[in-house]
Amino acid sequence: MKSHIINRAARVLFILCMPIFVFSLVLGAAFNYVPLYEYGFREYDAGSRLGISEADLTGIAKELISYYVSGDEYLDIRIAIEGKVQDLFNREELIHMKDVKGLVQLDYRILLGTFLYILAYTVIRLRWTADRRALARSFLAGSLLTLSIMLALYLGSLWDFDWLFYRFHLIAFSNEHWSAQGYMLKLFPGGFWYDATLFCSLAMVLVSAVIGGISGGWLYRTGKGLHFQRLMS
Numbered sequence: 001m002k003s004h005i006i007n008r009a010a011r012v013l014f015i016l017c018m019p020i021f022v023f024s025l026v027l028g029a030a031f032n033y034v035p036l037y038e039y040g041f042r043e044y045d046a047g048s049r050l051g052i053s054e055a056d057l058t059g060i061a062k063e064l065i066s067y068y069v070s071g072d073e074y075l076d077i078r079i080a081i082e083g084k085v086q087d088l089f090n091r092e093e094l095i096h097m098k099d100v101k102g103l104v105q106l107d108y109r110i111l112l113g114t115f116l117y118i119l120a121y122t123v124i125r126l127r128w129t130a131d132r133r134a135l136a137r138s139f140l141a142g143s144l145l146t147l148s149i150m151l152a153l154y155l156g157s158l159w160d161f162d163w164l165f166y167r168f169h170l171i172a173f174s175n176e177h178w179s180a181q182g183y184m185l186k187l188f189p190g191g192f193w194y195d196a197t198l199f200c201s202l203a204m205v206l207v208s209a210v211i212g213g214i215s216g217g218w219l220y221r222t223g224k225g226l227h228f229q230r231l232m233s
Contacts, residue, residue: 014138041057143208150204
């Protein structure tokens with residue numbers, strides 16, 4: 001009886017880890033994906049509005065990515081803007097970027113933790129129980145949970161993305177430096193974050209669909225249907 005409870009708890013935790021893993025995986029990848037920054041800069045005409053060349057904008061993106069994994073406390077970017085070399089961000093913006101770096105590194109730790117748990121659970125299930133169908137059902141349940149969460153978030157964004165984005169900042173940051181006036185908001189306007197959120201959402205749906213498709217397809221081929229009523233058994 002005790003063993004059954006432990007197994008059930010481990011499986012529920014595995015399923016709950018799936019959306020967290022997918023979210024942290026895609027979010028971490030997005031923060032390190034230079035073409036996403038370049039797309040946003042082009043789409044919202046950051047170069048023309050700020051007097052910064054495309055090459056320098058790409059350099060800014062790479063500097064940000066390097067900063068997230070560096071040991072530096074504050075970001076240090078000096079760049080030529082309309083022919084004058086100056087600091088890109090002011091003090092309030094630098095404090096906010098430090099806070100963002102903390103969230104990005106937290107995301108990396110969450111990604112590592114959930115990955116290790118998913119890996120350990122998978123290995124243990126295959127090595128000691130050899131119940132591949134139960135493991136596949138767990139992967140399928142996790143992917144369906146992820147897709148359900150993404151659907152809820154998508155509907156929420158249709159309702160009022162700006163409100164959700166604002167509430168996120170109130171929850172995630174202990175100060176109001178995220179609204180500091182300077183080049184930060186001009187480089188990354190609200191439209192940039194809406195597009196980035198859409199990109200991440202589609203990527204999460206794709207990852208979840210692949211996981212669910214593989215596990216569901218394998219269950220279908222090796223048994224008589226998917227037996228959705230057994231996903232949590």
